[in-house]
Amino acid sequence: EAQVTQNPRYLITVTGKKLTVTCSQNMNHEYMSWYRQDPGLGLRQIYYSMNVEVTDKGDVPEGYKVSRKEKRNFPLILESPSPNQTSLYFCASSPSFGGRVYEQYFGPGTRLTVT
Amino acid sequence: ELKVEQNPLFLSMQEGKNYTIYCDYSTTSDRLYWYRQDPGKSLESLFVLLSNGAVKQEGRLMASLDTKARLSTLHITAAVHDLSATYFCAVSYGGSQGNLIFGKGTKLSVKP
Numbered sequence: 001e002a003q004v005t006q007n008p009r010y011l012i013t014v015t016g017k018k019l020t021v022t023c024s025q026n027m028n029h030e031y032m033s034w035y036r037q038d039p040g041l042g043l044r045q046i047y048y049s050m051n052v053e054v055t056d057k058g059d060v061p062e063g064y065k066v067s068r069k070e071k072r073n074f075p076l077i078l079e080s081p082s083p084n085q086t087s088l089y090f091c092a093s094s095p096s097f098g099g100r101v102y103e104q105y106f107g108p109g110t111r112l113t114v115t
Numbered sequence: 116e117l118k119v120e121q122n123p124l125f126l127s128m129q130e131g132k133n134y135t136i137y138c139d140y141s142t143t144s145d146r147l148y149w150y151r152q153d154p155g156k157s158l159e160s161l162f163v164l165l166s167n168g169a170v171k172q173e174g175r176l177m178a179s180l181d182t183k184a185r186l187s188t189l190h191i192t193a194a195v196h197d198l199s200a201t202y203f204c205a206v207s208y209g210g211s212q213g214n215l216i217f218g219k220g221t222k223l224s225v226k227p
Binding site for chain 2: 031033035040041042043044045048049050056058059090092096099100101102103104105106107108109
């Protein structure tokens, strides 16, 4: 089954404790992206990757890191989480031709709480 | 800075009625996306509009794009309860087409 998986689905952690949220897709998509969703603010893009070893900042990259060493995986790293990073996080992937993104397939989401 | 605005943000409709959701954006872009999100769920792609004048239809939903006016519409025909969800538009931004900006979403409630 074609899908985007995220782990963990739920996470409660404390300020400053490094964490990684994994994202994996099995559709051989070139493009992958991370978003956070907060009430009243819609979705905001954190980082995206047009292909392996190619990553770029979205609108709200501060406090996050990403890497794209393999095509299928795009982990999101919070080196020192803070309470303002409490949010619902979505990973997405899409085929990409000529540098253009088509329909995105979203993962199930990761609800992160930082206390 | 690209801004994407959706109107209305909340919409309560009766079954059988028609309505339109508007998405306008402030900077040139040649593609626009519509997504649906059910409560507590992830997002699902509805339409990708790739050029000026593009029109796509799926069931009771029809989306169009006017790049000159920087406006997309999502038209709902004869609404049914199953269409109740939040609808987001998104626009690709800047030199890198991978940078996407989402509107805040339109929460649609269809009542019998």
